[in-house]
Amino acid sequence: MIGTAFIVDDDEAIRDALTWLFKSRQVACREWDSAEAFLADWQKSMRGCLVLDVRMDDMSGPELFDHLAERGSQLPVIFLSGHGDIPLAVAAVKKGAFDFVEKPFNDNELVDRVIQALAFNASQQKRHEGQATLASHLAQITPREREVMERILDGKYNKVIADELNIAMRTVEVHRARIFEKMGVKSAVELAQLLSGLK
Template structure:
């Protein structure tokens, strides 16, 4: 499974038992005894999900959550709450937390939620990487190739494109072949499908 669970809880017994439980289901886990410790090691490239206790000595779970959001973190966050913390957890959900689980919790249910959060994170990263890849391909096109592409997407034939841009039909064919190669497509239909989400 890609990514890992990052467990932040100031209770050593909970860190040990949850860490063991996650590892037993094939989920890699790193534990931290405070929000500050996690923040020291946080990196925007971290993949996985965050299991975060609401009440801790020092910085609280919601405070860490707010700081991570300000820094652009998209890690799905599951809050671990005591009975009296439910209103705080609901407030965190409204701000974009993935879920909250009351302690003591059903072990398998918790791990299932962690696995769902890991899947969500992997899917979001794949989508972002696809968008980056598309942007990088578009960035390699010359101005003329972009002009030809816009007209291809508008359904214009090579002959019309040549008249529009006042170039020869042969030149249009060369630009067309180059832009198809750079975009990694074989046909105008594939090009339209690739760019459908952007238009």
């Protein structure tokens, strides 16, 4: 199994029950007794999913969720709620919570969802690695090259680009070659496809 289930709940009985439940299905887990404690330990590199109680003292589950979102957390979150607060559940799901389940929950269903969340996180991870690679390539592009690149993506001829930037065509060609090299592509078409997902 890839990733760990991170249990955050101020009720020790619940934590123990969840830990036992997860262990029984070979799902690795760790536990925290407060949102603050988890936030203190949280690192962007964490892989897994969060099983998060809604109602807790001081910082609530949704509050922790928001804080993590601000910090760029990619962890899928499964909320556990003990009282049927629909607006809360709807708000959480709309903000991207992976799931929102009511207590008492069905043990098997919960673990199934956790496993799905772990798989989701793993696949999301790969996507982000790709984006990171892309970003690191983009970071190597100098400002001038960026200007040229934008115009290449507009399908403009080197001649036109040279004209717009008031430089020689040869210079554009050099920039163009450098851009392709730095971005790891072989043609303008590949470059366009590589960057098509961005702004």
